Amino acid sequence: MRGRGFALALVVLVPVFAGCAGTGAGPSTExxxxxxGQLDTSFEPTTEHNPRLRFETTNGTMTIVVYGQQVPFTAGHVNRLAQQEDTWEDTRFHQVFPDEAVFGGDPRSSNDDRDAWGSGGYHFNTVDEHHQFLRHDEPGIVSLLSPQPNGAGSQFVITLSPSPSLDDRNPVFGKVVEGLDTARELSYTPTDDRNRPLYGAHLENVTWIDPPEPAAPPPELSAYGYDCTEVAEPGDTAEHLIAVRNTGPSILDGTMETSLDDVEGWGATITNAEQVVVSSGQTVVYGLNVTVPEDAETGTEKTFDVTFRGEESSTSLELTTRVGELGQPAVDQDKVHLRYIGVLEDGRAFDTTETIYVDEASLTWFKDPPAQPQAIPLSPSPETLNKTQPGDLIQRARLGETVVGFIAPEDAYGRQAYGENNLGGRLLVFQVQVTSAR
Known part of the structure; x- marks a missing residue:
């Protein structure tokens, strides 16, 4: 596969002097x-540029397209499984549900001990790769079973009906494009009282089919800023939240370089800069932190042209920092009103107070309708501030200031269990503005 370099460059535009634009201090500042910007939401996973697997079973043959351009790490894991003779070949579809799903891939199902079926194949060290556009939304979706975050092994499931409960738990790696009737026939195999086949249902042989030529077209990039004008006082930092998506049909493979200009005392850094928009359809969220000079005048605006660049594609956003006055930070025991959004590392919102974010660009998926602005005691406690509300960000934000925080899994829902709304094992990103405190 030919590498495609990826660079992130910031170009500072000429400052704009717009007069006094201070927000003022006080109990309420907004x-x-x-x-x-706009994130292209028309993405459809391609089949013509991806490799295929052929499953030969006792009931017939299935052809599965493996989404190598969309989930390259998962596809690489599947490639290793398919090439190991003692993993998938000569095993059984060890659990079947008529017109719902068939389960396979357990090496222990190669013997006749039914009590052991479904208990093996979890000794692999994997990182679950969940793609926001690969969902269990139709028959024929193929995914790896993952009983806990980053716990996928060799077992897989082929869906025969929409199964949204598997989304963001089982990483999808493919789709049956030929022979879905074979899977449906397997689902009707006579079983015991635990849906384990009494006979037949063998996966006899697994072979790879190379993807057809020509090679996939180059990646295409688009970008979205969750709030493109931020206010900061002299000497402080304005924090922007932005998302970049590879909307093309192929992997953006290479490294990301960050070029940051420091003009007239202004500076900028990128949070999460080590993450590269890699696979087809993937989105990555970044923070842009702009440092305002100590001697900046109130009303000054500086716009950064943020350019995300691949070898054959680029996209830009203009992000503005305005010098203005902010209110004081909330103090312990204050109750604060928030405007915030919480997103995953792929840009999907899981919690928000703002209807402005409920659109296709942010791909809101949990809150419908969104939460209303709420008063929350500043001092966190299990009763008043759960882990989907960014307590540390609230405590450092000044009234009217927008702050951005990247919260690691161990500081949120942990790495070992999926937890509420499948947020376990996930990086959580928050953009928060405190509008009032009392």
Whole structure:
């Protein structure tokens, strides 16, 4: 596969002097939320540029397209499983549910001890790769069973009906494009009282079919800013939250370089800069932190042209920092009103107070309708501030200031269990604005 370099460059535009634009201090301070850019939501996973697997079973043959361009790490794991003779070949579809799903891939199902079927194949060290556009939304979706975050092994499931409960638990790696009737016939195999086949249902042989030529077209990039104008006081930092998506049909393979200009005392850094938009359809969230000079005048605006660049594709956003006055931070025991959004590392929102974010660009998926602005005691406690509400960000934000935080799994829902809304094992990203405190 030919590598395609990826660079992230910031170009500083000429400052704009717009007069005094201070927000003022006081018990209530609010700055408008102004999204910008657009994430292309028309993505469809391609089949013509991906390899295929042929499953030969006692009931017939199935051909599965493996989404190597969309989930390259999972596809690489599947490749290793398919090439190991003692993993998939000569095993059984060890559990079947008529017109719902068939389960296979357990090496222990190669023997006649039914009590052991479904208990093996979890000794692999994997990282679950969940793709926001690969869902269990139709018959024929193939995914790896993952009983806990990053716990996928060799067992897989082929769906025969929409199965949304598997989303963001089982990493999808493919789709049956030929022979779905074979899977459906397997689902009707006579079983015992635990849906384990009494006979037949063998996966006899597994072979790879190379993808057809020509090679996939180059990646295409698009970008979205959750709030593209932020306010900061002299000497402070304005924090922007942005998302970049590879909307093309092929992997963006290479490294990301960050070029940051420091003009007239202004500076900028990128949070999460080590993450590269890699696979087809993937989104990565970044933070842009702009440092305002100590001597900056109130009303000054500086716009950064943020360019995300691959070898054959690029996309840009203009992000503005305005020098203005902010209120004081909340203090212990204050109750604060928030405007916030919480997103996953792929840009999907799981919690928000703002209807402005409920659109195709942010791909809101949990809150419908979104939560209303709420008063939350500043001092965190299990009763008043759960882990989907960014307590540390609230405590450091000044009134009217927008702050961004990247919360590691161990500081949120942990790495060992999926938890509420499948947030376990996930990086959580928050953008928070405190609008009032009392």
């Amino acid at each position: 700055n408008p939320i102004e999204p910008c």
